[in-house]
Amino acid sequence: MKNAFSQSEAQKFFVTGQTEELGINIPKENILIEPLGKNTLPATCLGMREIEKRFGHCTVGIFPSDHMLDIEAMNTISVAEELANEKLVTFGIAPTSPHTGYGYIKPGEKEGNGFRVIEFREKPKLNEAIRYLEEGCLWNSGMFVFSTQVFFEELKTHAQGIFSAFESSDDIRQIYQELPSISIDYGILEKSERVAVVRLGYKWSDLGDFDSLYAETLKNRLGNAVYNCDDISVNSAGNLIYSKQDKAVSLIDVNDIVVVDTPDALLVCPRKSCQKVKDVVALLKEKKDERALFHQTVYRPWGSYTVLEYSKTHKIKNIRVMPGRKLSLQLHNHRSEHWVVVKGMALVHVDEEEYSLNEGESTFIKPKTKHRLTNAGAFPLEIIEVQLGEYVGEDDIVRFEDEYGRA
Numbered sequence: 001m002k003n004a005f006s007q008s009e010a011q012k013f014f015v016t017g018q019t020e021e022l023g024i025n026i027p028k029e030n031i032l033i034e035p036l037g038k039n040t041l042p043a044t045c046l047g048m049r050e051i052e053k054r055f056g057h058c059t060v061g062i063f064p065s066d067h068m069l070d071i072e073a074m075n076t077i078s079v080a081e082e083l084a085n086e087k088l089v090t091f092g093i094a095p096t097s098p099h100t101g102y103g104y105i106k107p108g109e110k111e112g113n114g115f116r117v118i119e120f121r122e123k124p125k126l127n128e129a130i131r132y133l134e135e136g137c138l139w140n141s142g143m144f145v146f147s148t149q150v151f152f153e154e155l156k157t158h159a160q161g162i163f164s165a166f167e168s169s170d171d172i173r174q175i176y177q178e179l180p181s182i183s184i185d186y187g188i189l190e191k192s193e194r195v196a197v198v199r200l201g202y203k204w205s206d207l208g209d210f211d212s213l214y215a216e217t218l219k220n221r222l223g224n225a226v227y228n229c230d231d232i233s234v235n236s237a238g239n240l241i242y243s244k245q246d247k248a249v250s251l252i253d254v255n256d257i258v259v260v261d262t263p264d265a266l267l268v269c270p271r272k273s274c275q276k277v278k279d280v281v282a283l284l285k286e287k288k289d290e291r292a293l294f295h296q297t298v299y300r301p302w303g304s305y306t307v308l309e310y311s312k313t314h315k316i317k318n319i320r321v322m323p324g325r326k327l328s329l330q331l332h333n334h335r336s337e338h339w340v341v342v343k344g345m346a347l348v349h350v351d352e353e354e355y356s357l358n359e360g361e362s363t364f365i366k367p368k369t370k371h372r373l374t375n376a377g378a379f380p381l382e383i384i385e386v387q388l389g390e391y392v393g394e395d396d397i398v399r400f401e402d403e404y405g406r407a
């Protein structure tokens with residue numbers, strides 16, 4: 001079968017791979033995968049349903065993965081649990097500027113340690129954002145604390161179709177086929193009378209673009225935020241510079257610029273325009289360019305690989321296989337592969353033959369040949385893989401066996 005590798009699965013392996021590298025063990029059953037992206041309301045329903053199934057009625061925190069909070073903000077969030085017994089609790093950030101990249105929440109009268117929500121407002125134009133600040137509005141953080149009981153009561157009242165879909169079946173793929181793509185704001189919060197906002201006047205950033213990343217990064221003596229590289233700029237400040245490790249980068253007579261240099265892409269833009277990066281991603285997806293789907297380092301259930309170099313007819317990878325893991329039994333129609341063991345010991349299966357490779361040893365696999373790589377050792381296995389052929393795309397995989405349930 002051809003590899004039907006979804007973006008949801010890719011994110012799962014990204015999470016598990018990074019947590020393993022950090023030494024954090026997350027049970028696989030605690031990572032839920034959406035079969036389709038349907039915005040925040042279905043995703044929240046999926047998580048809330050699973051939590052209530054395992055633990056009964058309880059209070060749940062819902063947080064985007066890229067937000068940065070200080071300890072005072074987290075303490076305020078924890079106190080909101082009591083308010084969540086009666087209300088759907090969201091968190092509003094005390095604005096520091098009339099920002100046009102955030103939605104806004106208008107608070108009303110006091111309720112517990114929060115305020116009744118009068119209105120949710122979309123991302124505004126600058127003149128509207130200034131007016132919102134004058135009215136005492138808060139930035140909409142997209143963070144919530146919900147009681148499972150209150151959440152499902154309001155879901156049933158204001159989004160009966162979504163509530164019924166989750167009640168009708170345990171087949172998540174079937175459920176998601178029937179669901180609309182809808183945010184939790186549109187689906188419930190803007191309709192419910194049981195919504196409260198808790199004000200956070202502490203350190204917070206959504207790290208949503210390079211400009212917010214610049215704001216949270218220590219600056220060097222030139223006033224630039226620099227990652228990995230050697231900044232030898234002249235008369236240039238307020239820039240974010242990311243490049244290959246130890247590479248010398250020089251900006252001359254430019255300010256407030258973003259420069260991101262990776263092995264497969266180069267971005268140069270004003271910091272104020274960096275939210276338009278999503279438009280570049282959309283263009284790459286229209287062209288079916290793999291760079292829109294895969295990072296230089298890609299995580300798989302068996303470990304990860306990093307693309308070191310590539311063209312239309314060749315690709316060089318550094319492959320890392322965790323102890324006890326194995327790749328699928330597979331073949332490629334359009335490419336050959338040459339494996340060289342860098343660290344560890346590899347167990348190689350090619351057609352009906354099986355053999356071991358030690359550090360410094362290598363093997364060659366012809367196109368249309370069934371093969372499998374296994375790390376039977378106690379330490380991570382690292383190999384260099386050189387692919388050669390008329391086509392070296394990631395979808396040139398025919399799988400015959402796979403321990404991780406992939407197509």
